[in-house]
Amino acid sequence: MLKVIIKTLVLIILFQTLSVAREINIDKLVQQAKSSKKHLFVFLHKTDCGYCDSMIEFTLDDDAVKKMVDTKFLFVHININENDEVSYRDFKGSGKEFAQHVKYNFYPSSLFFDDVGDISYAVPGYRDEKVFNLILHYVDSKSYKKISFRKYTERADFKKKL
Amino acid sequence: MAAIKVKAKLKKGVIKVKAMAKHEMTTYNIAEKKTGDRENANFITHITGTINGKTVFDMSTSQFLSKNPIFKFKIKGDEFKKGDKLLMTFIDRKGKTGKGKGKIK
Numbered sequence: 001m002l003k004v005i006i007k008t009l010v011l012i013i014l015f016q017t018l019s020v021a022r023e024i025n026i027d028k029l030v031q032q033a034k035s036s037k038k039h040l041f042v043f044l045h046k047t048d049c050g051y052c053d054s055m056i057e058f059t060l061d062d063d064a065v066k067k068m069v070d071t072k073f074l075f076v077h078i079n080i081n082e083n084d085e086v087s088y089r090d091f092k093g094s095g096k097e098f099a100q101h102v103k104y105n106f107y108p109s110s111l112f113f114d115d116v117g118d119i120s121y122a123v124p125g126y127r128d129e130k131v132f133n134l135i136l137h138y139v140d141s142k143s144y145k146k147i148s149f150r151k152y153t154e155r156a157d158f159k160k161k162l
Numbered sequence: 163m164a165a166i167k168v169k170a171k172l173k174k175g176v177i178k179v180k181a182m183a184k185h186e187m188t189t190y191n192i193a194e195k196k197t198g199d200r201e202n203a204n205f206i207t208h209i210t211g212t213i214n215g216k217t218v219f220d221m222s223t224s225q226f227l228s229k230n231p232i233f234k235f236k237i238k239g240d241e242f243k244k245g246d247k248l249l250m251t252f253i254d255r256k257g258k259t260g261k262g263k264g265k266i267k
Contacts, residue, residue, distance in 0.1 A: 050232075054182060057180050057182070063267075
């Protein structure tokens with residue numbers, strides 16, 4: 001009887017582990033984003049991180065931010081505590097290793113990839129919905145190629161986009 | 163800026179509420195470590211939520227909540243409609259209050 005219980009428990013744990021793990025191929029996602037003329041937006045976060053929760057529950061759940069992300073970005077989240085397998089160019093490893101590889105192992109971090117797969121803009125740390133919405137407009141308009149984010153926010157017309 | 167960020171959405175007769183209180187939540191242990199006096203502990207002790215003056219949420223809390231704690235709860239939305247305002251208030255150990263309101267969307 002004990003053996004049966006142990007076997008069942010092992011099977012349940014194995015099934016849960018397998019069902020949770022995802023394969024995230026950043027290069028494929030970049031191509032997918034490119035074909036739909038979007039930026040790839042990778043959100044790095046971890047379990048039991050207060051600022052990550054605030055970002056998820058308030059910033060990313062904001063109506064304006066949600067609309068912008070849905071229409072202009074291909075969104076992928078990576079929880080470094082989950083068993084995701086991430087591949088990016090020559091790299092292959094866990095979510096945590098990926099964050100270390102791209103040198104953004106601060107949580108939460110928002111990474112935006114351009115159409116050749118480079119990180120065109122990155123936002124380490126928490127941002128509220130108003131600032132984040134502005135960042136999304138900044139990335140979507142590819143303004144990062146011309147001016148800094150600070151200069152972008154100083155422009156008179158940016159308020160119209162909010 | 164409001165001391166509590168409030169978001170409320172009405173869907174299928176249920177109001178889903180998310181609130182984040184901005185508070186340091188200094189525990190007795192941290193207060194002792196930082197100041198040498200446990201009595202300097204300060205954390206939220208009570209939170210209430212009202213819609214149109216009616217209390218819909220009332221909770222006593224302790225030091226075991228994180229800094230800037232997030233609260234999520236659901237309320238039956240029969241009596242309320244979109245556009246009503248949810249007012250949330252907290253009181254901390256030192257008697258300071260914080261408020262925040264959000265429209266039901």
